[in-house]
Amino acid sequence: MSRILNIISSPRGAASNSIKLADAIIDRLKEQDPAAFVQVHDLTNKPFPHLEEAHLNAFFTPVENHTDSDKEAIKHSNDAIKEIMDADVLVIGAPMYNFGISSVLKSWFDHIARAGITFKYTAEGPVGLLTGKKAYVAVTTGGVYSSGPATGFDFVTPYIKTMLGFIGITDVTIVRAEGFAVAELQQTALDKGIDSIQL
Ligand SMILES: Cc1cc2nc3c(=O)[nH]c(=O)nc-3n(C[C@H](O)[C@H](O)[C@H](O)COP(=O)(O)O)c2cc1C
Numbered sequence: 001m002s003r004i005l006n007i008i009s010s011p012r013g014a015a016s017n018s019i020k021l022a023d024a025i026i027d028r029l030k031e032q033d034p035a036a037f038v039q040v041h042d043l044t045n046k047p048f049p050h051l052e053e054a055h056l057n058a059f060f061t062p063v064e065n066h067t068d069s070d071k072e073a074i075k076h077s078n079d080a081i082k083e084i085m086d087a088d089v090l091v092i093g094a095p096m097y098n099f100g101i102s103s104v105l106k107s108w109f110d111h112i113a114r115a116g117i118t119f120k121y122t123a124e125g126p127v128g129l130l131t132g133k134k135a136y137v138a139v140t141t142g143g144v145y146s147s148g149p150a151t152g153f154d155f156v157t158p159y160i161k162t163m164l165g166f167i168g169i170t171d172v173t174i175v176r177a178e179g180f181a182v183a184e185l186q187q188t189a190l191d192k193g194i195d196s197i198q199l
Helices: 017-032 053-059 068-086 103-112 156-166 189-195
Strands: 003-008 037-042 089-095 119-122 125-128 134-141 171-178
Touching (some): 017 134, 017 171, 017 189, 068 103, 134 189
Parallel strands (some): 089 134
Antiparallel strands (some): 119 125
């Protein structure tokens, strides 16, 4: 039985296209493995905070020297990393906000990128430590970025691929549903995105 971690980063609940697209990916994964366990983590319910001094102190203090306040500051980071470690597959919903990812997703990345835990520095450069996993990213956008004049303005997919690769998750499939703000495309955008899913 595989474990799927579904990361939600849209606050729009049942109206969210990235949630619907991610759910369609999960449905397809469950066709392959009906017993798959799905852990849902909705980042919009209790967003990770911006990194504060207390978080950074805890990140860069050896575990054996952690004070009670370090332990408290690092708890949610540890929990989020454990969720990823426990998962075989990540399905991340990523709406585009102002050409990038939503701030709740950025904060999640800020709390899971930990030297010595999810990546390490070597003489050859950083090496990701969360290897052997697969990720699908459901990217939804108002405009069109897969082709045409706005291609260079998509900072969602390169950023997510870079961050996942940085922590060792290099097998990443991007699934797009795009054009929700384009009159001629918005009715079919989600179905086209769902139809494009390839596991
Ligand atoms: C605050 C905000 C900023 C947005 N910025 C962009 C943008 O820069 N480019 C774009 O193509 N669409 C943008 N959109 C449109 C969303 O990416 C699109 O509606 C997407 O489907 C939202 O995903 P969701 O339905 O899962 O919330 C923005 C939407 C919101 C609410």
